[in-house]
Amino acid sequence: MILVNGVATGTVAATDRGLAYGDGVFRTLISIRGKPRWWTDQFRKLEQDCAALGIACPTEQALAHEVSRVTDPAIDEVVKIIVTRGSGARGYAPPQPASPSRIVMSAPIPDYPGEFRRGGIKVHLCRTRMASQPRLAGIKHLNRLENVLARAEWNDPSIPEGLMADDDGNIVGGIMTNLFLLEGGRIITPEIRRSGVAGVTRARIMAAAKDAGMICREEVVTQARLMEADEALLTNSVIGVWQIKECAGRNWKPGEQAGRMREWLDDERD
Amino acid sequence: MILVNGVATGTVAATDRGLAYGDGVFRTLISIRGKPRWWTDQFRKLEQDCAALGIACPTEQALAHEVSRVTDPAIDEVVKIIVTRGSGARGYAPPQPASPSRIVMSAPIPDYPGEFRRGGIKVHLCRTRMASQPRLAGIKHLNRLENVLARAEWNDPSIPEGLMADDDGNIVGGIMTNLFLLEGGRIITPEIRRSGVAGVTRARIMAAAKDAGMICREEVVTQARLMEADEALLTNSVIGVWQIKECAGRNWKPGEQAGRMREWLDDERD
Numbered sequence: 001m002i003l004v005n006g007v008a009t010g011t012v013a014a015t016d017r018g019l020a021y022g023d024g025v026f027r028t029l030i031s032i033r034g035k036p037r038w039w040t041d042q043f044r045k046l047e048q049d050c051a052a053l054g055i056a057c058p059t060e061q062a063l064a065h066e067v068s069r070v071t072d073p074a075i076d077e078v079v080k081i082i083v084t085r086g087s088g089a090r091g092y093a094p095p096q097p098a099s100p101s102r103i104v105m106s107a108p109i110p111d112y113p114g115e116f117r118r119g120g121i122k123v124h125l126c127r128t129r130m131a132s133q134p135r136l137a138g139i140k141h142l143n144r145l146e147n148v149l150a151r152a153e154w155n156d157p158s159i160p161e162g163l164m165a166d167d168d169g170n171i172v173g174g175i176m177t178n179l180f181l182l183e184g185g186r187i188i189t190p191e192i193r194r195s196g197v198a199g200v201t202r203a204r205i206m207a208a209a210k211d212a213g214m215i216c217r218e219e220v221v222t223q224a225r226l227m228e229a230d231e232a233l234l235t236n237s238v239i240g241v242w243q244i245k246e247c248a249g250r251n252w253k254p255g256e257q258a259g260r261m262r263e264w265l266d267d268e269r270d
Numbered sequence: 271m272i273l274v275n276g277v278a279t280g281t282v283a284a285t286d287r288g289l290a291y292g293d294g295v296f297r298t299l300i301s302i303r304g305k306p307r308w309w310t311d312q313f314r315k316l317e318q319d320c321a322a323l324g325i326a327c328p329t330e331q332a333l334a335h336e337v338s339r340v341t342d343p344a345i346d347e348v349v350k351i352i353v354t355r356g357s358g359a360r361g362y363a364p365p366q367p368a369s370p371s372r373i374v375m376s377a378p379i380p381d382y383p384g385e386f387r388r389g390g391i392k393v394h395l396c397r398t399r400m401a402s403q404p405r406l407a408g409i410k411h412l413n414r415l416e417n418v419l420a421r422a423e424w425n426d427p428s429i430p431e432g433l434m435a436d437d438d439g440n441i442v443g444g445i446m447t448n449l450f451l452l453e454g455g456r457i458i459t460p461e462i463r464r465s466g467v468a469g470v471t472r473a474r475i476m477a478a479a480k481d482a483g484m485i486c487r488e489e490v491v492t493q494a495r496l497m498e499a500d501e502a503l504l505t506n507s508v509i510g511v512w513q514i515k516e517c518a519g520r521n522w523k524p525g526e527q528a529g530r531m532r533e534w535l536d537d538e539r540d
Contacts, residue, residue: 010285014279014280014281015375018289021413026290053415084289091380107359135419142415143415145292145293149323
């Protein structure tokens with residue numbers, strides 16, 4: 001089911017600024033038998049991202065209610081929430097006042113091969129770069145053409161993800177995931193200052209690493225640094241954690257960090 | 271009237287990738303009593319932009335027919351055409367095959383004060399920069415959050431446009447226009463290699479300048495170069511030509527280039 005501003009319609013006004021300009025933000029999360037996972041974190045991030053674009057975020061109550069309407073308490077599903085600045089007259093100037101649109105929908109959990117989780121994944125190193133835009137870095141906004149172009153670079157279903165670099169060639173993360181490296185017992189994740197999305201799963205892993213007494217830092221990750229890492233791992237709210245087993249000719253054996261991170265993520269506390 | 275895939279519905283599927291990712295392109299043009307101005311140029315540009323994103327462009331015939339359906343032969347209007355990659359399953363990978371969506375709509379011509387055309391305009395120098403992304407430069411795609419953020423920087427209705435610079439501080443153009451400078455009888459326009467939109471009006475002016483025997487070059491335009499120009503002009507398909515009369519403390523007297531460019535644009539040949 002798809003709710004648009006609370007109505008089970010499945011369609012959005014053709015004049016919505018989300019379509020015209022990508023003027024909005026989104027969240028993708030998992031519903032565990034009708035209960036949205038890490039809901040407080042997910043809503044807070046949505047709220048922050050809306051604020052960064054000057055969009056009035058819908059209330060937590062309204063969204064939670066709509067998530068409960070689109071999800072089935074009998075199964076696990078993926079939930080997507082889009083908030084746009086709403087419809088407006090022609091032109092880039094945000095309408096004053098604006099009436100933001102909210103789109104809430106559910107979908108089956110993607111059926112990835114179990115081997116991705118158990119044995120790790122092969123990843124593609126994308127030619128498409130992430131442009132540097134400090135005003136948008138970290139935000140999960142609707143301007144995602146770079147991700148689309150990067151994902152269109154290969155067509156091999158055994159490769160589920162690609163890594164993207166910034167203008168300087170430093171790795172920012174995956175197309176749909178955040179990256180972590182294990183380096184001599186320390187955890188490193190690319191800093192998200194000029195491009196990329198700072199995901200909720202990334203934030204939870206960083207917090208859990210510190211709680212577990214591990215050093216976890218946001219730093220610049222060159223391609224050489226990636227190649228030298230003891231382990232490299234990709235995370236998001238849907239897949240959890242996948243270890244990278246192969247990238248750009250480098251192979252990694254299964255390590256222990258993926259399992260450790262999954263334990264951290266099993267903490268369902270909000 | 272709004273046509274979505276030929277149907278007078280006014281709504282688009284909430285799963286359209288134009289909304290999800292800004293995965294599409296658009297055109298804004300003028301209809302003169304039902305006749306779309308510079309139609310061949312507009313369609314060719316749409317076709318090029320679709321090709322650059324790997325989207326199958328609708329046929330010229332289908333779009334021309336839909337433009338004729340949304341426009342009124344008694345009046346002049348603005349027409350907007352959006353082409354997206356269409357709906358798809360969740361995920362960045364473009365669906366194979368895809369069914370592109372076409373959205374065709376008309377709107378009244380904006381009622382700008384006549385003084386903008388006669389006496390020139392004051393422009394805002396935007397703090398929001400255009401990120402460098404060679405894969406998307408020149409294309410009028412739906413990822414326009416930078417333009418939205420730049421346009422939200424001011425609220426003074428006497429200032430109708432802002433200039434945007436790239437990462438290096440070089441001027442790329444206006445938020446909704448292309449920029450031309452007059453320098454000792456030569457015409458300069460910022461090169462569109464790493465960011466910005468290469469508009470149809472810009473291309474027509476460049477071609478007409480050469481036909482008129484004037485030198486017209488695409489070059490790097492620093493802010494200092496803008497300040498030293500004899501005249502600075504902004505163009506797009508809706509406004510035609512506006513001279514800049516004030517920007518960042520510099521004032522220009524009305525010159526002759528705007529009138530010359532308007533004559534060039536009066537050539538309605540396709």
